[in-house]
Amino acid sequence: MEIKTRKLKQNLLSWYRKNKRTFSWRNTNNPWKIFLVEIISQQTQINRADDYYKKFIKEFPTPESMARSSLKKVLELWSGLGYNNRAKRLYESSKILSESSFDSINPNFEILPGVGPYTKNAILSFAYGDSVLAIDTNLERIITRYFGVDDAKDYLKRYSQSLLKKVNSKDLNQAFMDFGSMVCTSLNPSCDICPLETECSKYFSKIKKSYQKFEGSNREIRGKVLKLLLNEDQISKEELTNKLGEEEGKLNKALHGLQKDNLLIIKKNNIIEINSK
DNA sequence: GTCCGGTGGT
DNA sequence: ACCACCGGAC
Numbered sequence: 001m002e003i004k005t006r007k008l009k010q011n012l013l014s015w016y017r018k019n020k021r022t023f024s025w026r027n028t029n030n031p032w033k034i035f036l037v038e039i040i041s042q043q044t045q046i047n048r049a050d051d052y053y054k055k056f057i058k059e060f061p062t063p064e065s066m067a068r069s070s071l072k073k074v075l076e077l078w079s080g081l082g083y084n085n086r087a088k089r090l091y092e093s094s095k096i097l098s099e100s101s102f103d104s105i106n107p108n109f110e111i112l113p114g115v116g117p118y119t120k121n122a123i124l125s126f127a128y129g130d131s132v133l134a135i136d137t138n139l140e141r142i143i144t145r146y147f148g149v150d151d152a153k154d155y156l157k158r159y160s161q162s163l164l165k166k167v168n169s170k171d172l173n174q175a176f177m178d179f180g181s182m183v184c185t186s187l188n189p190s191c192d193i194c195p196l197e198t199e200c201s202k203y204f205s206k207i208k209k210s211y212q213k214f215e216g217s218n219r220e221i222r223g224k225v226l227k228l229l230l231n232e233d234q235i236s237k238e239e240l241t242n243k244l245g246e247e248e249g250k251l252n253k254a255l256h257g258l259q260k261d262n263l264l265i266i267k268k269n270n271i272i273e274i275n276s277k
Numbered sequence: 278g279t280c281c282g283g284t285g286g287t
Numbered sequence: 288a289c290c291a292c293c294g295g296a297c
Contacts, residue, residue, distance in 0.1 A: 043281085043282085044282095044283085044284090045283095045284065045285070045286095047285095048283090048284070048285090080282090080283070080284090081282075081283075082281080082282025082283040082284085083281050083282055083283085084281085084282075085280095085281060086281090187286085187287075188287080210278085210279085212279085212280085214282075214283085217280095217282095218280080218281090219280075219281060219282055219283095220282075220283095222281080222282080223281095223282050223283075226282095257280090257281090261281090
């Protein structure tokens with residue numbers, strides 16, 4: 001098992017040296033920049049994240065600059081990325097960070113809203129050089145296939161130290177991401193050109209994820225509502241109903257969900273506007 | 278386990 | 288039409 005792990009690291013890092021992708025954020029250790037790109041890239045195709053990252057870092061070079069801005073401004077820049085909760089949590093985090101720096105909360109980055117196990121370790125590895133694994137969907141998939149285990153998280157809990165031994169964690173984490181994106185892809189992996197192929201267990205888990213239709217979903221209405229609100233400072237519920245053509249029940253569900261997420265406010269007179277806090 | 282958006286690949 | 292995308296909150 002130790003040999004298999006060593007070969008994984010050798011072959012993966014060798015592949016990475018020749019094939020790694022170049023992104024604008026990979027040259028920085030600045031925790032704010034790392035944090036920004038990690039929040040932006042959650043569940044988002046990485047090539048699109050790059051454009052947004054450049055916009056955000058230009059507009060908000062520091063946490064303070066974002067904290068002094070408004071949620072609406074952040075949502076405007078965010079428009080098109082989806083999962084608007086991320087923008088709200090990012091804005092909340094900037095306020096916390098303008099009071100307490102990254103260095104002062106290190107390593108407890110999970111106190112920031114929107115930061116879970118993955119993002120915490122991404123900041124630790126990419127900004128602080130700590131020897132930790134940023135466990136994302138790529139790493140889990142590669143571990144599952146290569147070692148032939150159903151529960152990659154559990155496997156990594158036990159063996160992360162042997163994976164990290166004698167390697168730069170930043171290189172290793174990015175190597176897994178690039179490799180998972182370019183070779184060991186979720187659909188149609190390129191096993192024929194894979195440098196890990198001889199050692200790989202080639203275990204393809206049959207566990208299916210469940211998907212809900214997007215068309216007609218609450219998510220779709222939420223997105224439309226928020227987009228409209230970015231153009232009109234405030235809007236009445238009647239106007240919203242007319243413009244979106246959704247049934248009242250479905251619209252109300254979306255509105256109350258957005259209000260619960262503190263993205264908008266429904267006033268007494270049924271006037272709706274983006275939350276200003 | 279479900280919800281949270283928008284886009285591109287197949 | 289289906290699936291995945293450098294996850295997290297509930």
